Amino acid sequence: MVQVNGNYLKLKAGYLFPEIGRRVKAFTEANPQAPIIRLGIGDVTEPLPEACRSAMKAAIDAMGTREGFHGYGPEQGYLWLREAIANHDFQARGCAITAEEIFVSDGSKCDSSNILDILGEGNRIAVTDPVYPVYVDSNVMAGRTGEADDAGRYGGLTYLPITADNGFTAEIPTEPVDLIYLCFPNNPTGAVASKAQLQQWVDYARAHGALILFDAAYEAFIQDPELPHSIYEIDGARECAIEFRSFSKNAGFTGTRCALTVVPRGLMGRTATGEAVELWTLWNRRQSTKFNGVSYMVQRGAEAVYSPEGQAQVKALVAFYMENAAIIRRELASAGLEVFGGEQAPYVWVKTPAGVDSWSFFDKLLQQAHVVGTPGSGFGAAGEGYFRLSAFNSRTNVDEAMGRIKAALAA
16 A cells, blocks of 8 residues: 655644635535634735736736747746846845846745755754644654644744734844744734844844745835845845745735746755755756746736836725725724734734634634634634734725624624
């Protein structure tokens, strides 16, 4: 009989969002008339920008001609898209990133997991707690952790708590680590990091030969002009960091799939025997072997994000979701809850009422308000006692959900 990957059996209670789906499914089957509003997963709801749709339609028409047909494209992405990304997202902010260092992909979630393909098994890994579950679960699946304890923390990982007690600031570890996952603006807490804070991480990584995996999927939602959008705005980051970005949340590509990973030339790792190896070369080989690229039509749609029309339309989408976040913050605070985030990110991180744990609060809102959120404990042990609500929904649903939640809390 075929042998399975036993590391999967170490995963705790299934992936967070399927577990939410299971509970919601059971509730809706028992209550088919309940009008569910979903503010749980970070899936967008508003239509794709017109500039992107028009570009995709034109690309489809071109595919119907011999002259405009495109078959296999470059695994790294078409040069015209990578140049647009380099110019607008990095060089315009003073980051010395070139098109050659950008790899277009079908999702930053995928890339943040796939990057483990080029990294050795002996790395000491640090993650924030709470944490985006993919960072932890992908390492579990790859056999790079021990078993989980009763709190859900896996052996072999260094957890860096980020809570209200420390201002949601990830503190430099006291023990040496080799691989550091950072996400700012943070999912799930909505917290941000200043240039000074990120400089501390870059300095640590350079001093210890560590690699930072920096998830900037929510950078478009930053409102404060003093906050960095990219790790490469920090001196020395090219020597110690890989960055992940996505078109999913800013331009609504969750169902269309387009993202990118930045791997600077000259960023080095070491073999088990101490030989220096360029990570760009390894990632390029990985993508060329295991990935056939994002479709031509989707890449044309992503390119349109950088047109004047696309920039205006994306800015309007971001503003819409951030107004949703402001409504959630205001209404929950008026109901007596302690709220965090939602000012530089589309997530609001809520302290659950005294004596109510995360999953109990989830069940209360589902059963009494018919609103779906995300239990903080699903993001890590330090997330217990918190709850995440997403601003990705229609204004009508957000307003209705806040009214229902306030009524359930007052009951």
